Amino acid sequence: MPKEPTKPAKKRTSSGPPAFQVRFANITAEEAAQGLKKTSERQNITIPPRSLASDIQLKELWLTPEQRSAIDALNVSNAGLDAKFYVNGDQEQQSQYEAAALMASHGLDLDSREDNGNRWSVKWSTSKDGGRTKRVLLQCDCGYDHRQAGSRKRRTAVDFTGCLAHAEITFIIETQKILRVRGFLEHNAACKSALMQRIPALPLHPSVYQAALVQLANGVSLTDIQQRNREWVASGGEGLIPKHGKDWKYRWLLQRYDTRSLYRQYSRLHGVKLSEKPHINLDEWLNPNSPQYNSTLASAIFHYSKRAAKDE
Known part of the structure; x- marks a missing residue:
């Protein structure tokens, strides 16, 4: 008798969870050190393992000891926001809708934060994954204690209430998609219930910074720079300044407290990293193997030797 034809095996259909889900995974020290990215067939940019395993940088927030203790207690009891992940792939569109809704409902989205009455301020940020992803830590202005920051005068628009609210956002820089x-x-x-007690500080317009930096590079004194700025503003600022103050989103007058930021930018443009120790800056300029090597400066130095190591 002829054999019955063999029936093709049925393909198993998956009834499990969707392709993308949040799960905990053990990450070796070697993987974390190399910054390997967790990827899938449809997902090519996500949170690097080191960032994934890291804690929120609470030390970057300006908090009183009582606030720090309260936040520590919240973390122990898991009372904070469970980390919300928004993935790429099949669920990307829906997940980004959810991310946008969460951000907007708490005033964390960029448009809301550009409003003068917004109470979120960036306290720390860092770029990872070769500059493709960024982490930003924000703190509620009512929770910012200016005394902890070493300031005698409070310039924040609202008074200090001891608020514990803070948020860390990780996103893709190029697309602004939330991770x-x-x-x-x-x-x-x-x-x-806090009301605005002070006029919120407006940022200085970029064109004012640019003009001041050019003048500094040309050897103009700070006093003359401020005088020229006042004259420029009095003449209408070449049409850049809105006629009505209510339309101002920037300041146009260069104030005394702007000089710190001005000099920091000027130093950065000339290769001086004020966040680094002086001897590190010096080595970067005079070390031929450094990307910041300055041949002009090196030629003016008779002899240079880097700081000796401990075992030398």
């Missing part, structure tokens, strides 16, 4: 939001987004009662 993760975490933190504690609940404001205390005093913060919710």
Whole structure:
């Protein structure tokens, strides 16, 4: 008798969870050190393992000891926001809708933060994954204690209420797509009812900084730079300054407290990293193997030797 034809095996259909889900994975020290990216067939940019395993940089927030203790207690009890992940792939569009809704509802989106009445301020940021992803840590202005920052005068628009709200956002720089939001987004009662007590500080317009930097490079004194700035503003600022003050989103007058930022930018443009120790800057200029090597400066130095190591 002829054999019955063999029936093709049925393909197993998956009834499990969708292709993308949040799960915990053990990451070796070697993987974390190399910054390997967790990828899938449809997902090519995500949070690097080192960032994935890291804690929120709470040390970058300006908090009182009481606030730090309260936040530590929240973390122990898991009362904060569970890390919300927004993935690429099949669920990308829906997940980004959810991310946009969360950000907008808490005033964390960029448009809301550009509003003068917004209470979120960036306290720390870092770029990872070869400059493709960025982490930004924000703190509620009502939770910012200016005394902890070493300032005698409070310039923040609202008073200090001890608010614990803070948020860390991880996103893709090129597309602005959100990868993760975490933190504690609940404001205390005093913060919710707080009214604006001071006019919020407006940022200085970039054109004012640019003009001041050019003058500094040409050897113009700070006093003369401020005088020229006042004359420029009085003449209408070449049409750049809005006629009505209510339309101002920037300041146009160069104030005394702007000089610190001005000199920092000027130093950065000339290769001076003020966040680094002086001897590190010096070595970067005079070390032929350094990307910041300055041949002109090196030729003017009779002899240079880097700082000796401990075992030398």
